[in-house]
Amino acid sequence: MTRRKLHLACYSELTVHSAFPISRSRHTGGIYNSPRDPRDLYTPRFVKGKGRTKVGLCPICIESPSRGGQGQKLWLSTKFSAFNYHMQFAHGVSAMTGRPFSPPVSYRTTRRRQPLKMERSEIIEGKCHVCKKWVPIESIKDCEVKVKELFWWKHAATCHQGSQVAGDDDFYEQDNVFCRLEELNL
Numbered sequence: 001m002t003r004r005k006l007h008l009a010c011y012s013e014l015t016v017h018s019a020f021p022i023s024r025s026r027h028t029g030g031i032y033n034s035p036r037d038p039r040d041l042y043t044p045r046f047v048k049g050k051g052r053t054k055v056g057l058c059p060i061c062i063e064s065p066s067r068g069g070q071g072q073k074l075w076l077s078t079k080f081s082a083f084n085y086h087m088q089f090a091h092g093v094s095a096m097t098g099r100p101f102s103p104p105v106s107y108r109t110t111r112r113r114q115p116l117k118m119e120r121s122e123i124i125e126g127k128c129h130v131c132k133k134w135v136p137i138e139s140i141k142d143c144e145v146k147v148k149e150l151f152w153w154k155h156a157a158t159c160h161q162g163s164q165v166a167g168d169d170d171f172y173e174q175d176n177v178f179c180r181l182e183e184l185n186l
Helices: 013-017 082-090 150-159 176-182
Strands: 047-048 056-057 073-075 107-111 122-127 134-136
Touching: 073 082, 082 150, 134 150
Parallel strands: none
Antiparallel strands: 047 056, 056 073, 107 122, 122 134
């Protein structure tokens, strides 16, 4: 399992309200929603609606493919956890910290006893820095999955509770947005 590098959202308050934007971003619709800080990958930068109809725009999917996104406006319900599930299990971003979940501290391959047809005979496990348990990080089914890290992220979402591995802070792509925030000491 390789660590994904994520781009900082180019849709920021500096882009929306400043004569000195971080990048040339088109307006997405909705109302600007300030993140906890400019490096927050979780908080939707734009929201629409109120109460039960409130939706948030995924700050990762809206980015162009060259910036790690899909170049599409994906509005998800914030009231019924659709936004939360999407951010945690499609992108691996913690709702608590706004940062990616820490990866396992080590890996091992374990042989499975009596696997059925179409199941793996071995499974890769990752060791959690919080609970110290070995957690399966892939399905027992021998097939391709859309999001390889899903099994780890599901564990991390319930176990980590905001905890990060010490020194685990190298998860941003160092592009023009990152460099601009560094220049501004943000």
